[in-house]
Amino acid sequence: MMQKESHYLKHTARKLRNNCTEAEFKLWQHLKRKQINSLQFYRQRPLGKYIVDFYCPKKKIVIEVDGGQHYIEGDIIYYDKIREDYLKNILKLRVIRFTNIDVLKNMSAVVDKIIETL
Numbered sequence: 001m002m003q004k005e006s007h008y009l010k011h012t013a014r015k016l017r018n019n020c021t022e023a024e025f026k027l028w029q030h031l032k033r034k035q036i037n038s039l040q041f042y043r044q045r046p047l048g049k050y051i052v053d054f055y056c057p058k059k060k061i062v063i064e065v066d067g068g069q070h071y072i073e074g075d076i077i078y079y080d081k082i083r084e085d086y087l088k089n090i091l092k093l094r095v096i097r098f099t100n101i102d103v104l105k106n107m108s109a110v111v112d113k114i115i116e117t118l
Contacts, residue, residue, distance in 0.1 A: 009046035017044045023065050023100035024053060030111055031063075037118055048091055050083050055093075059118050062087055062095045065103055 020028070024043070031041040031054055045055040047062070054063040066080075087093045096117050098110050 006046070009049075009051060012046075012051060014044075020044070021065070021067065021100060023067075023098075023103040026107065027054070027063070027065060027098075027103050027110065030107065031114075036111065036114060039118065047093070048086065050086065052087070056118075060093045061117060062093050063114065064095060064097045065100060066097055067100050 020043070028043055030036065031043070034040055039056050039058055041063075042055045042057075043053065045052055047055060052062045053065050055061070056063075084095050087095050094117065096113065098113075103110055
């Protein structure tokens with residue numbers, strides 16, 4: 001990756017961390033400071049050519065929290081598939097997805113699913 005691209009991703013990730021969604025903020029409250037299985041998670045982390053919502057390097061797991069537009073708009077669904085294929089097949093990461101509603105309404109099930117995946 002070119003240095004200019006890398007700088008752009010870092011800058012964009014910083015902006016995303018400062019302007020997270022309510023669902024991302026609430027999930028971060030459970031992931032930060034090694035609260036789950038003493039594992040370090042990072043939020044809005046550049047990986048390759050993308051920025052992921054949450055990443056656990058030790059377990060090579062990406063957690064994505066998606067708003068409703070990720071399930072109804074064709075271009076976003078297509079982009080998510082390409083992105084997920086890249087993360088899984090090129091970077092060899094596992095990707096788990098939750099909706100904003102899952103996180104906001106059923107956090108215990110979300111945390112249970114994360115623990116189960118680890």
